Amino acid sequence: MQTPTPHIGAKLGEIAKTVLMPGDPLRAKFIAENFLEDVVQFNSVRNMLGYTGTYKGKRVSVMGGGMGMPSIGIYSYELFNFYDVDNIIRIGTAGSLSEDVKLRDVVIALGASTNSNYASQYCLPGTFAPIASFDLVSSAVEVAKERDINAVVGNILSSDTFYCADKTALDKWISMGILAVEMEAAALYMNAAEAKKNALCLLTISDRPLTGESLSAEDRQLSFTDMMEIALEIAK
Incomplete structure (x- = not known):
């Protein structure tokens, strides 16, 4: 496919080898304005904002990925396969x-269990286990230690449903040691595996469904910078 694609308005070469991908395009704008230098906007199609700049001399891009696996599935597929992107680091909430x-x-998502049917497209004779790239995982762990950031590594759930009719579903996932629930990582990891590229999902805990705790809007803005800085430090 030629670039620009139906969903990304950039030309080939305008996107860096590493893309940070929050779900919210306004968070991509925040990162570009507060962490990157010499920023150029490369996408505004459907208001899914994307920017390329430099961080400590490294060329880095940041772009929104939307909500849910179909959305991040489209954007990550096009970035990996049409824009020669090597690494996508999702930075989201859970x-x-x-x-x-x-x-x-x-949470550094080593693996992403899912209730999605996303893997059915590959016609595999079994169940695929979506996992992160080890190099990105190990680098994220080291940066978190250096910065004294409380990070937990393990398996997460990428769910197709935010409001689930089965009210016992989370209890079943908890029984298997799942650390947190979000809605995108499994599709990202599968796209990376098929494209022979690298992916990682970093998540900031914004709420605890089991206790009813949640961060305020102001707390969320201040808390998410740890995750952003880890992602920027390991970009290459």
Whole structure:
């Protein structure tokens, strides 16, 4: 496919090898304005804002990925396959499903279990286990330690449903040691696997469904910078 694509208005070469991908395009704008230098906007199609700039001399892009696996599935597929992107780091929010994962903690998603049917397109003779790229995981762990950021590594749930009719569903995932629930990582990891590229999902815990705790809008803005800085530091 030629670039621009139906969903990304950039020309080939305007997007860096590493893309940070929050769900919210306004968070992409925040990162570009507060962390990057020499910023150029490369996308505004459907208001899914994308920017390229430099961070400590490294060329980095940041772009919104939308909500849910179909959305991030489209954008990550086009970035990996049509724009020669090598690394996508999702930076998002999640709900904790573990007593040991508190508000503001950063979860480094080693694996992404899912209730989605996304993997059916590959016609595999079994169940695929979507996992992050080890190099990105190990780098994120090291940066978190250096910066004294409370980070937890493990398996998360990428859910197709935000409001689930089965009110016992989360209990079943908790019984398997799932740390947190979000809605995008599994599709990102599958697209990366098929494209032979690298992916990682970093999540800030914004709420705890089991206790009813949640961050305020102001707290969310202040807390998410830890996750953003980890992602920027490991960009390459």
